Amino acid sequence: MIDFDRRALLSGALALSLFPAASARAQTPAASRSDDGFFVLDAKSGEARLRGAKEAPTKIMGYGGEFPAKPLRIRKGEELKIRLRNNLTEPTSLHIRGMRGPNAFDGVAPLTQPALAAGGTQNIRFTPPDSGLFYFHPHGPNAAEQGGRGLGGLLIVEEESPPQTDHEFVFALADWALNDNGEIPPTLVNVMDTGRAGRTNGLMTVNGAPSPFLQEASPGARIRLRIVNMCMAQLAALTFENATPMIAAIDSQPCKPFEPVSKTFPIAPGARFDVFFDMPEKEGEATKIVLRRWPIKGVLDMPAQDVAVFTSKGARRPALSPLAALPDNPALPPIIRLQESRRMDLSIERHPARGLTPERLWAFNKSPTSVANSKPLFSVKRGTPVSFGFVNKSDVPHVMRVHGHVMRQLHLLDDGWEPYWRDGVIVPEGRTVRVAFLADNPGKWRVGSGILAHGESGLSAWFEVT
Numbered sequence: 001m002i003d004f005d006r007r008a009l010l011s012g013a014l015a016l017s018l019f020p021a022a023s024a025r026a027q028t029p030a031a032s033r034s035d036d037g038f039f040v041l042d043a044k045s046g047e048a049r050l051r052g053a054k055e056a057p058t059k060i061m062g063y064g065g066e067f068p069a070k071p072l073r074i075r076k077g078e079e080l081k082i083r084l085r086n087n088l089t090e091p092t093s094l095h096i097r098g099m100r101g102p103n104a105f106d107g108v109a110p111l112t113q114p115a116l117a118a119g120g121t122q123n124i125r126f127t128p129p130d131s132g133l134f135y136f137h138p139h140g141p142n143a144a145e146q147g148g149r150g151l152g153g154l155l156i157v158e159e160e161s162p163p164q165t166d167h168e169f170v171f172a173l174a175d176w177a178l179n180d181n182g183e184i185p186p187t188l189v190n191v192m193d194t195g196r197a198g199r200t201n202g203l204m205t206v207n208g209a210p211s212p213f214l215q216e217a218s219p220g221a222r223i224r225l226r227i228v229n230m231c232m233a234q235l236a237a238l239t240f241e242n243a244t245p246m247i248a249a250i251d252s253q254p255c256k257p258f259e260p261v262s263k264t265f266p267i268a269p270g271a272r273f274d275v276f277f278d279m280p281e282k283e284g285e286a287t288k289i290v291l292r293r294w295p296i297k298g299v300l301d302m303p304a305q306d307v308a309v310f311t312s313k314g315a316r317r318p319a320l321s322p323l324a325a326l327p328d329n330p331a332l333p334p335i336i337r338l339q340e341s342r343r344m345d346l347s348i349e350r351h352p353a354r355g356l357t358p359e360r361l362w363a364f365n366k367s368p369t370s371v372a373n374s375k376p377l378f379s380v381k382r383g384t385p386v387s388f389g390f391v392n393k394s395d396v397p398h399v400m401r402v403h404g405h406v407m408r409q410l411h412l413l414d415d416g417w418e419p420y421w422r423d424g425v426i427v428p429e430g431r432t433v434r435v436a437f438l439a440d441n442p443g444k445w446r447v448g449s450g451i452l453a454h455g456e457s458g459l460s461a462w463f464e465v466t
Contacts, residue, residue, distance in 0.1 A: 030156075031070035037081050038123070039072045041094065043138075043151060044087035050203060051182055052210050058182055060150035061088065067208045068172045068230065069136075069153025076131040076160050082124040084116060091115035092146060094124065095139030096155060097270050098252040098406075098423045100331075101126050103443020106403055109140030111371035111444050111462055129331055131159040132252030133226045133272040144452035148177065148188040148199065148232045156226065163248070163324045165276065166221040166317065171213070173267075173291070173307065174230040175202035188232075194453045195350065195361045197296045197396040198233025204291065204305065211291075212306040217279050219312040222320050225275045229267045233451045235294035235397060235426065238307070239264040242280055243287035246323050249274035253406055254326035255420035266294070268399045268426050270450045276323050279312050286311045296396055297429070332421065336408060336436045341385035342378060346447070348400075348427065349393040351458060361457040362449075368458030371446055379464040380439050386463070387436040388447065392427040398459075399424050399450035400433070404443060407435040424450045439465045 031039050046065025047057035063069035074080055084094050093115050095107035105124050109115035116122050128134075134155040138146045154170060177199055179185055193199045206213040217223060229236065239262070246257040247265065251272055267273065280287060289308040295301055351363040360368040380386060387410070390400045401424040408417035409425055417436065427433045448460035 029070055030073040033081075034083065038083040039081065040083045040085065041069065041153075042085045042087055043092050043146075046150070048150065048208050050176055050178070050205055050208065050210070056182055058176070058178065058184060060184065061146055062150040063153050067150035067152070067174070071154045071156050071170055073156045073158065074128075075158050077127065079125060079127045080155070084122045084124065086116045086118055086120050088146075089118050091117050091141050092138050092151070093140035093143070094122075094136055097135040097137070098132065098272065099134055100129050100404055100406065100441055103404060103441065103445065106443070106445070107139050108371055108403065108446050111446060115140040128157050130252060130329055131157045131327075132249060132254075133228065133274060134252055135228050135230065135270055135272060137230075139452075144189045144232060144456055145187075147452055149184055152230050154226070154228060159327055161327060163224075163276070163326065164222070164320060165224045167217055168224040168226065169215070170207065171225050171227040171308070172207050172230050173204065173228065173236075174208070175200070175204050175232075175234050177202045189358070189453045189456070191358055191361065193233075194358060194457050197299060198451045198453050200234045200296070200299060201293065201302050202231075202234070204307065206307055211308070213308040215308070215310050216313040217310060218314045219279055219281045219283055219285075219316040220319060221279045221317050222323075223277055223279065223310065225273075225277075227267070227273045227275060229269050229271050231269050233269060233453065235266065235268050235399070237264050237266045237292045237294070239290045239292065240277060241288040241290060242285060243277040243310075246276045247273055248276055248323065248326050250420045251406065251423045253329055253332070253421035256325055257323050266426060268424060268450060270399070270401070270424055274326070278320070279310060281312070281316060283312050283314070283316075294397060332406065333438045333440075336385050336417075336438055338385065338387060338410075338436055341387040341436060342380050342439075343387045343389070344377060345389035345391055346461070347391040347393050348398050348459065358457055362454055362459045364459060364461055369448075369461045370458070371460050371462050374461060376444070376464045377447070377461050379466060382440055382442055382465055384439045384465075385436060386439045387434060389432055389434045390425070390427045391432045392429055395429050397429055398427045398454065400427055400448070401450040402435070402437060402445065402447050404441040404445040405437045405439065407437040410434040410436055439463075441465060
């Protein structure tokens, strides 16, 4: 059993812890574009065979009626053009997690723009400032319900000089609340789940199919995995067996490649990782990726499961050079002047009042907040350092996010930070996690839970950058 509380995972490991080719060959088909260059995302009902090809399909919501949506791919410096069409019977929105883009397209309704009404169309176009792996999903009315039913997909902004690899795979983890008939219940978000850790321990899929994901590759081939946790609330840890994983990017931002402690790293809802590994050199040997769900008091502990098996087959490819780092992002500050920062602590706790509605189960600093009816926590001028302390006074872990920016997770004594950027951090039960960032993106920005149901039940505040 992995010890999730040890220091190695919380800080040292990851924030809390075929033959030579010029670049990876993407194995997941990308989305096509319309005649005018837009990616068209039709939010509508559809079906997916989540339990396997021989089982009856499950009714879902999806972009194009599929889960996950086909990845959107552009190159660094290229304009992103998305046409969102709402073919649902309720409003929706589109948020791109990790994107440091214009505030007007952050998709947090009603803070940054109104929700898109049923039958409506919205054009989104801007040039992303960063390369990397991004996750898009609703972030307005009914976002937890819509996301839990399948509205989600990935945007890949390819770096100008990708490292040499043989294969690239998109690896979308998701879990599903299915009843005995294999259907999603009429209501996903309920007070019992939301008042604790959120909906967890559902059927786990990889790219919309039952795990494990099975793949063959040449002995010694180098694999790039673009991994995203698209679960609504499930925290987990991934362990690589019979391979040495090297993490080269986290939450869309490059970092110096490193091997996580015990070849294991935690992955929270919405988190993204670019992981590289070389296939075993002997034909017939396999690399397994094992998922362990985060242990939560009062929640049934599920057994570990294989979510992917990569088997070596065919002729051995010649050895590759050691993995080169992805290009640094020059737009991010080399230093954050903590002594000049605007500091604020946000305590995370259950709201103590009785007779609560689902919108008032959780509270920041004893007050349930929402982007629809709250005042800004503060307003700062562009270029001001900001530091948040997330103080978890509850008995379940939380995931905290800051929109429009990327953060450094601070050491406990504020004497430094982890060597990678994050847009979300895990805050274990009874613990405090501090982060810092440079407020360099003008607009009204959400700070709140990365678990959408928690965000809709009191853990959504905002600040302003002028």
